[in-house]
Amino acid sequence: MQRTYSKGGDRQHDGPTTQWRLVWTLILAGVVAAFQIGKAPIAIPLLRQDLGLSLAFASWVVGIYAVVGGIAGLPAGLVINALGARRSLVIGLLVTGAASCAGAFAESGTILLLSRVFEGAGFLMVAIATPTLLGTITADKDQQLVFGFWTVYFATGSVIVMLAGPPLLAFGWQSLWLITGVTALGYACVIWWTAPVAGRSQIMGGRAFAQLRHIIRLPGPVLLALAFGLYSVQYHALTGLLPTLLVERLGLSISQAGTISAGTIVANGLGAAAAGFLLRKGIALWAVISAGFGCMGAASFGIFHQSMPAAAVAALATASLGVTGVLAASIYAAAPRFAPKPAMLALTVGMVVQASHLGHVLGPPALGLSVESFGWSSAPALFFVIACAGVAAAVAIRAVSATRAN
Secondary structure (H helix, E strand, C coil), X not given: CCCEECCCCCEEECCCCCCHHHHHHHHHHHHHHHHHHHHHHHHHHHHHHHHCCCHHHHHHHHHHHHHHHHHHHHHHHHHHHHHCHHHHHHHHHXXXXXXXXXXXXXXXXXXXXXXXXXXXXXHHHHHHHHHHHHCCCXXXXXXXXXXXXXXXXXXXXXXXXXXXXXXXXXCCHHHHHHHHHHHHHHHHHHHHHHCCCCCCCCCCHHHHHHHHHHHHCCHHHHHHHHHHHHHHHHHHXXXXXXXXXXXXXXXXXXXXXXXXXXXXXXXXXXXXXXXXXXXXXXXXXXXXXXXXXXXXXXXXXXXXCCCCCHHHHHHHHHHHHHHHHHHHHHHHHHXXXXXXXXXXHHHHXXXXXXXXXXXXXXXXXHHHHHHHHHCHHHHHHHHHHHHHHHHHHHHXXXXXXXXXXX
16 A cells, blocks of 8 residues: 655655554554553452462562553654564564563562563554554555554453453463463464564664654653553553442442443443444544543542442443543644654654553552542542643644644
């Protein structure tokens, strides 16, 4: 599919059709990579038993992915720019799969944690390289739809392995590590044979860091990353502590709380999938972002209200996370338009992914600290501040979009 670009990087012409079979092949790569994230939480009891891990150390086994992404998102974008998106996607799957298989033979928590760091590095390459490739095989008219579908990869992979994992855990946590690892290795071969060879940058060394300095000075990519980071803070804060709220404050069982929490994640995925259809109707990006943050900010007052019944809390959490799913997918869809030029799309996506992982790291502790210090009734204040910051970012995005249009 041939495309030409103006000096500013705006797409002037694109090919006639979207390569839908390849689109789904690439999205499935993200799902396979996300298996590695979903497997750890359900394996914690066995990990603690077999390796003698404390709960705090086991939490690091689960959350180290977010730390890796929060540190290395932009540097990974530079690497992917240099290697090319297809090669980077294959390498990412290979590293993730090999690290997972190696982790199955870990005899100590330290070795397992180290393997998870390498899994996280491979996952980060997949998370950045895949949307970069998607941008090269998708017609302009389908960009929003495709990136809306792409955003669901994280929740889909996590939910699949959470549902399929328990039977495998009957044979030990190692079986889950081996199966997900071999799956990633096998899918790397699929990508190698099917994905197109995307262009790569020959800019290395000092000039590569000049690109990095350039991208972080541009308001468009920075605002997209800021909006996504704020979204990630509220998403992970709510999904991370919602089960605790339902059990400790509302008296639900762990099973009931888990079912409700899974439902909110599914709703978020459905919202992300619907984003493309909404954007194709001509709804402005800044309006979608504003609506998402506004909905979450308003819903938080009901979710954390002390007199709200469990059914209402579940309904509000599900609805608000469904709406904010649209926000996340819309930001991904906007990345190709806000990249200063096609060769810097990987850097733009890398900045967004890094902000997302930082939000994952910061969200649950921020809400947990607020609740521990001031009680559950203080939680809406945090979400209200995030909502206001998100709406401000949306207004700034509107101004940048208007400037680019002139």
